[in-house]
Amino acid sequence: MNTLLASPDEVEAVFYDAIARADLMALMSVWADDEDIVCIHPTGQRLSGAAAIRDSWRSIFANNPRLKVRLSRVVRWNSMLLAVHNVVETLYIGDEQKAHGPMLATNVFQRGASGWRLLAHHSSTAADRDLADRRVAGERQEDAPRTLH
């Protein structure tokens, strides 16, 4: 996919949508063409570079084909060429109504010739379960889950 992603929000929406659909190609399409891209999983694994990141998500999708991530408490810092979001991720596995997590993520975006792309995704487990988004899974909300505009 070489769609031009016009904002960090769009990159983030495609990223979490690809996770929900276990679509490895779509997931990898959002990353910047930068050898130093970093993905840190809640397990504490730190992956650097597209090949290592692709392998880790292939393995996650093989074990958990349906992971719906709902974002809340999004803090955004934007500039012309770099943007950073800090978010709370609430995780739903398969058809379970029960929320997992919450997790905390810092997503870093870069604007290049082909629009915005993801430079880094740093995710870790939250201590405070009250951070979790307690809205019923499937219910439509203003900001989560994100849809492409």
Next chain:
Amino acid sequence: MNTLLASPDEVEAVFYDAIARADLMALMSVWADDEDIVCIHPTGQRLSGAAAIRDSWRSIFANNPRLKVRLSRVVRWNSMLLAVHNVVETLYIGDEQKAHGPMLATNVFQRGASGWRLLAHHSSTAADRDLADRRVAGERQEDAPRTLH
């Protein structure tokens, strides 16, 4: 302290130096004047705003007066007004030669009227102990621990 910090590297150096000296005032001086500043500790606590961040570090310093953090594997993304570093933190407590951690951190910086400041510090435990910086504590190295220039 209202020193003009001329780069994200300087902000990071002052931040970790303040931790090493358990200097709460110096530590707080590096944060941006932004109500959404975020500090995520390896415990999974997510603190937002200067008051909550100050309280958490006061409590950390009360329990661990000397925490030396050595940085390695620093990845830097810089732009005019925002910058992001992803680093591996190796922790030394008191006079112990034994390394703790390693931890993974994403540090986000913003340039404002008074130079560069810290917007977010997201730290979490690394799964891979081999990431730790195994150099002898106290040995001088090119990039860690950082000194102000």
